[in-house]
Amino acid sequence: MDIRKIGKTPLAVTQFGFGGAAIGGLYRECTREAAMETLQTAWDAGLRYFDTAPFYGFGLSERRTGDFLRSKPRETYVLSTKVGRLLRPVPEDQVPDYSYFNPLPFTVDYDYTYDGIMRSFEFSYARLGLNQIDILYVHDIGAYTHGAEKNAVYQRQLLDSGMKALEDLKSSGAISAYGLGVNEVEVCLDVIARHPIDCILLAGRYSLLDRSAERGLLEVCRKQQISLVIGGVFNSGILATGPVPGANFDYGPASDDILARVRAMQAIAEANSIPLAAAAMQFPLREPVVANVLIGTAKPSSLTRNMELLKVDVPDAAYSAFEPFTIQ
Secondary structure (H helix, E strand, O other), X not given: OOEEEOOOOOOEEEOEEEEOOHHHOEOOOOOHHHHHHHHHHHXXXXXXXXEOOOOOOXXXXXXXXXXXXXXXXHHHOEEEEEEOEEEEEOOHHHOOOOOEOOOOOEEEEEOOOHHHHHHHHHHXXXXXXXXXXXXXXXXXXXXXXXXXXXXXXXXXXXXXXXXXXXXXXXXXXXXXXXXXXXXXXXXXXXXXXOXXXXXXXXXXXXXXXXXXXXXXXXXXXXXXXXXXXXXXXXHHHHHHXXXXXXXXXXXXXXXXXXXXXXXXXXXXXXXXOXXXXXXXXXXXXXXXXXXXXXXXXXXXXXXXXXXXXXXXXXXXXXXXXHHHHOEO
């Protein structure tokens, strides 16, 4: 599998990687056995970049990812996790519902300060059971998650002291790169304007359907050599399922407008004798600033099916035909 560099760093990742939310039980239960089998399937398919986070199953994804990678030669893979949330133990009846099935018995506290980021980093070492983390992403900073009022507080924490923690970790060699792991473009532009970063894990905003990243972010990333890692290439499922009843977009039911857009895209895909999902998987890597596309699943069969989509030849003419139906 081809590799691409992360920003200006020496770090390089395979063009496709494994996203660890689903093995933390996102939306449906995932047993340990299923998680390990899925991770092994990803490894056998050539994926060597693995992304996880404390939030995924409240530590469950990090534990499973670390358990799997512990037997692999350290120089053969790249690992990222996230900061910005601290886990705090609570009684089982007080575990919050963030759509994770059978999470570990914790709640989450947001903390983007210097001390909060350092504590989160150390806790991730313990959950992973590993002694090296390559990339740290600041998780879910921005109004999309917090609303404008709360985000003003959290973003000030990050800019006043949190970024200094990331700088210190990188300069000491504890990590090789750092950036943002978010679902919105605006906060990326805000942070980049005030502080240099290496990479952005951007979910759902540079896809076949949603091209929001083209509103300024791609140009800035090109100029500053900031790499993009793309999550959510199916936009919560609709680009994989098509515009079927109950299709989801952006973590909720798709609107009539979205269904109509995807219906038009589906017709274009059928006219070109290609699966719409294949075009969705391959689209982001047409942009050189994109270093990686994450595949998130808890089923070996789903991962294998997605990897088969990479073998489909998607003509340039199809991508041009999709464009009028995208969200800009």
